[in-house]
Amino acid sequence: MSDHNPASENTSEHISEHISSLGSCLAIWLALLAGTTLTVAAAFIDLGPFNTIVALTIATIKATLVVLFYMHVKYTHEKLTGLVIVSAIFFLFILLALSMADYTTRLWR
Amino acid sequence: MATAVVSDSGERETYLNAGYGLKSWLLTVDHKRIALLYLMSITFFFFIGGFFALLIRLELLTPAGELVQSDTYNKLFTMHGQVMVFFFLIPAVPAVLGNFLIPLMIGAKDLAFPRINLLSWYLYIIGGTLMIYTILNGGVDTGWTFYTPLSTEFLKTNVISAIVGIFFAGFSSILTGLNFIVTIHRMRAPGMTWNRLPLFVWAHYATSIIQVLGTPVVAITLVLVALERLFHLGVFNPMLGGDPLLFQHLFWFYSHPAVYIMILPGMGIVSEIVCCFSRKRIFGYKAMTLAVVGIAVIGFLVWAHHMFVAGISLYAALIFSLLSYFVAVPSAIKVFNWTATMYKGSITYQTPMLYAFGFIGLFTIGGLTGLFLACLGVDVHVHDTYFIIAHFHYIMVGGMVMAYLGGMHFWWPKISGRMYPEGWGKLAALIVFIGFNLTFFPQFILGYMGMPRRYHSYPPEFQILNVLSTAGATILAVGYLLPMVYFVWSMRYGKPAPPNPWNAAGLEWQTHSPPPTFNFDEQPVVTWEAYNYDEIDKIPEKEEVPVAH
């Protein structure tokens, strides 16, 4: 009856909604605050070209924590969500990378 | 066992008679009614854009610009482009045929978000109203491409109202795409697996990805142009350290994939028509699905081929040239597969099939000339000439508009419950084909000979080709008017259509013409592969695929 039923793949009779524990909510919160402290502190240290990289890396770690835990992506069975996120990031990357391919090579001989 | 709902007067309930009055249409959430709302609107804007085209062609009858002044001419081609691109080409197939057919083709009762569907139409109307205001208030003359710093610093025309109008149309397009993606993922009937989906649905899926990911970039870019105009920001102003090419990068990042938004749905239509009128499964179903997704993805990687002579670095130009060659491959695969589908098929030449043939031939020419343009050396010569204009009109008009007309004829019985007059259909298709080629083929030659685009006067030696082109345009106009007339005629006097007049494969043909509001009398369950014409044609003629009456 429900074999090959795409509609039933998507029904959540079986989806147990994951309820985050209070502990994990607070742990992520503290991690985000720690990351903020770290990134501000690192900004005042001269790391040469690595200042930008460090800032972006910390920002990305914070963003990843928010996406995986606060936005529940870690707990969802839905692989499509991950695909949507990855696609958006991929195409943003294309926009940035190929535009910069022009700007960084303008003065080349 | 459910049966068709019959009203007290004995008339079967369809989406058309399920409620009368303006409110029942303007507040509908039925995807089929929304499709018709869109049909009215985009047809209206098609005529507006076409009107500007006719004025352009009239002006170009004589070498000296005599009909209008050059500033006015700038407005004519700008508004022709903006109206046609943003208010006709981008919404036409998805918002009319896609809206109508996708739920039917996948066996669903409606799209995933019917109210957002209605919202997207209202956003389109708001955008369209702003565009009409722009036109009536003196027009805009930036070119449809809004290049800076002309659009930000030097023009006093209605740039901002045009931008806001296009912004709304873009938002409408994003919501349509979002709706389709969720619908296709979540609302398929039991048994309708991804590999059984009609290619029309796959094409709209790929289109929707582009709509959702690409349109926001042009949206924010146009916002920046508007802010720059209002507050003199300097983001695109070389005097203040800005780079006009940044605008072009951001603009074309969307506007190149936008051309795939325009063509992919047309390709979906052609797949449906070719299979039906060759009585064959599509050749290479898997390759066709990979091709549409491939076109969507690779289409995002090639945008700076519009900027080869604008001042980008040579190295960037080389990269984009190479990538532009790649994007032709999946399109070519589709043309080969349509051809292979027809090979040893049982071909008949009804009107939809004539349009499909037209599409395949003209799209191929347009696409091939695109390859010429991907070559840096050639592009240097023909960029900003009529060669480019001919190239994209072959694809957009010879391709996309023909596919749209083919689709409208193919599904007209399903949409209206009436047959259009076949003789007139064939005649109109022939007139369109002749008119189209007479209009645009001379433009390839003109461009190659050096006539620049966006100029209203030209050297006298170009006149004969321009006259041919204008003559073609008037013939083309007749070809477009004919279906308007006989479609309307058919709503009253056309032969009532059976559920499946073409004996075509596809779930949409397994319900009534026109369908009831909730599409199917019973939830369909799919147990067959797509384009199962071999099975369909084994059934003796009169026994149509069972539909509960």
Next chain:
Amino acid sequence: MHTSQAAVDEPAHENPALLHHFATKGQQKNAASLGMWLFLAQEVMFFGGLFCAYLVYRYKYFGDFGSASQQLDIRLGTTNTVVLICSSLTVVLAIRAVQLGKRTALVFWLLATILFGLAFLGIKADEYAEKFEKHHVPGASFSYHELLPGQEKFPAAERQYANPHHAEMFFSLYFVMTGMHALHMIIGVGLFGFLAYKAWRGKYTPDYYTPIENAGLYWHFVDIVWIYLFGLLYLIDRHR
């Protein structure tokens, strides 16, 4: 062709939250969730255009951008980052509350989120006012006469100043990017206000809280945009 009674006979009338065109509530929820994620994907690209413009000009005018960045108040920026992180916490606590069926807690955490959002906007307004006073708002009244980062260590006669046009470019992007972000925050605050009202009226239960969840996704996204904005705009060349 057979009837699939199961899918059709899902008793819509027994379940008022189930819309007519969906077969089951799970399908409806999944659809809403996917729709929200796709909306966020397009938001990524929307802000992405601005990030592209920023990247290009930061690359071209790194020194001048560093100078302009130092004109932003890092204490206010950091405070705002902390405020938003707290607001993301209150959002997840709100979702937890509705999942556990606690209506009062739900309303409380939604209001807390709104409060943090308003605090953010207030601090932002303060920053904008300060920029206005210092004539750092792009346009006719813009004026900029600051040193490039690290120039203090040179003798006065040799110190190099930042190019005012390029500094103005920084501020143009600063205002557009943070302004667009603030606009999204305002919409978010309004959304949460509406949801808080509905929540107080008892509309959301452990069985149906999709709007809260989707609004939460939106809010977290806006938080993530700020995380990047903060790092890129406020922290360029602070060590000099």
